Amino acid sequence: MNRTELxxxxxxxxxxxxxxxxxxxxxxxxxxxxxxKNGLPGADENKNEP
Structure with a gap:
């Protein structure tokens, strides 16, 4: 099974x-x-970096 099939x-x-x-x-x-659906702690911490 490949990624697409999974x-x-x-x-x-x-x-x-x-x-x-x-x-x-x-x-x-x-x-x-x-x-x-709350997400992981720290998952969004770098979204504001250029």
Whole structure:
């Protein structure tokens, strides 16, 4: 199973879309349970940097 197939499986099975919270790692996605949309501490800390 490759990344695309895994993402499709997660979308179809759990009805969630990936979130890409890290600016340094734009290809690192996370799928969150619908009851956990608060994010991670510090995930947005670098968003205001140039």
């Amino acid at each position: 993402e499709k499986y997660i979308r179809n099975s759990y009805g969630t879309e990936p979130d890409y919270p890290w600016i340094k790692y734009p290809n690192y996605g996370v799928f969150r349970h619908s009851s956990n």
